[in-house]
Amino acid sequence: MELYGYWRSSASYRTRIALNFKELDYNYLPVHLLKDGGQQHQRAYRQLNPNGLVPTLVDGQVILHQSLAIIEYLEDKHPEPSLLPGSPRQRGAIRALALDLASELQPLINLRVQQYLKQELEVTDAQKQAWLDHWFAESFSAFEKNLEEVADTYCVGDTFSLADVCLVPQVFSAQRFGIKLDDYPILMGVYERLVELPFVAAAHPSKQPDAEA
Ligand SMILES: N[C@@H](CCC(=O)N[C@@H](CS)C(=O)NCC(=O)O)C(=O)O
Structure with missing residues (x-):
């Protein structure tokens, strides 16, 4: 899996915590939000994430944006340990x-x-x-x-x-x-x-x- 993110982006940080909690390996690919006018706006990145926001998760053929959607995807694929426990x-x-x-x-x-x-x-x-x-x-x-x-x-x-x-x-x-x-x-x-x-x-x-x- 590849996670496109930025070190101090809160949404990227959420995704990293979830990946770590589930002990899933991933390659981290930085997208600098301020350099080059914001690398999130570059065409190649926008093809992955048309919103021009981080994070984006790539898992084989699956390309996902929105940190909560990414986390629920991980939860569906790897239910244990659960991030949605309880009643x-x-x-x-x-x-x-x-x-x-x-x-x-x-x-x-x-x-x-x-x-x-x-x-x-x-x-x-x-x-x-x-x-x-x-x-x-x-x-x-x-x-x-x-x-x-x-x-x-x-x-x-x-x-x-x-x-x-x-x-x-x-x-x-x-x-x-x-x-x-x-x-x-x-x-x-x-x-x-x-x-x-x-x-x-x-x-x-x-x-x-x-x-x-
Ligand atoms: N709801 C989105 C929010 C994503 C988002 O806003 N990411 C910020 C960093 S925390 C971003 O990429 N900002 C770039 C910009 O505003 O140009 C998610 O949870 O993934």
């Missing part, structure tokens, strides 16, 4: 938390959105930071509230899941963008436990071959 209720909670981050928050803070704000709408750095602060606060305060109901060691109970896969990269992004995290003690407690797990640690952006200082 229908637990699985529902896991999917809801994963979507809260991957579908509601991340698209608002994505590189192309920040580039559009800056380059086309000509917002100031302070306005762009206000945008990031606002959307992280909206999302993380709701996430914290949801965790009150379902979290224990991890996001949903005591078993690692897809919700955890999505949380780790989103906290990494928040730290990178200077977001204040003191108001989310449950979320940060879960995060601190997650980053200690070896398969999560190995997926960290700083451990990837395309990592930059």
Whole structure:
């Protein structure tokens, strides 16, 4: 399998955590999101992923985009260990938390959105930071509230899941963008436990071959 990704892309990071959790081997092919005007926009890459976003997974004849679709594909092919464990209720909670981050928050803070704000709408750095602060606060305060109901060691109970896969990269992004995290003690407690797990640690952006200082 080949994974096209970028070291500090949250969606790539999710996919790496899932691959590591399932102990699946893959070749990592970096796509630099800033160099050459963004390698994600180059024709050869767009043939694999017409959205011009990372990650993309290639597994033989199968070419897949969307990190959650990639992860569910891996889950279907390699059901154990499962990223969607537990009862229908637990699985529902896991999917809801994963979507809260991957579908509601991340698209608002994505590189192309920040580039559009800056380059086309000509917002100031302070306005762009206000945008990031606002959307992280909206999302993380709701996430914290949801965790009150379902979290224990991890996001949903005591078993690692897809919700955890999505949380780790989103906290990494928040730290990178200077977001204040003191108001989310449950979320940060879960995060601190997650980053200690070896398969999560190995997926960290700083451990990837395309990592930059
Ligand atoms: N929903 C997509 C999001 C993919 C995405 O937004 N990737 C970002 C990096 S995290 C990207 O490639 N950004 C490039 C750009 O905005 O030009 C997924 O989960 O795969």
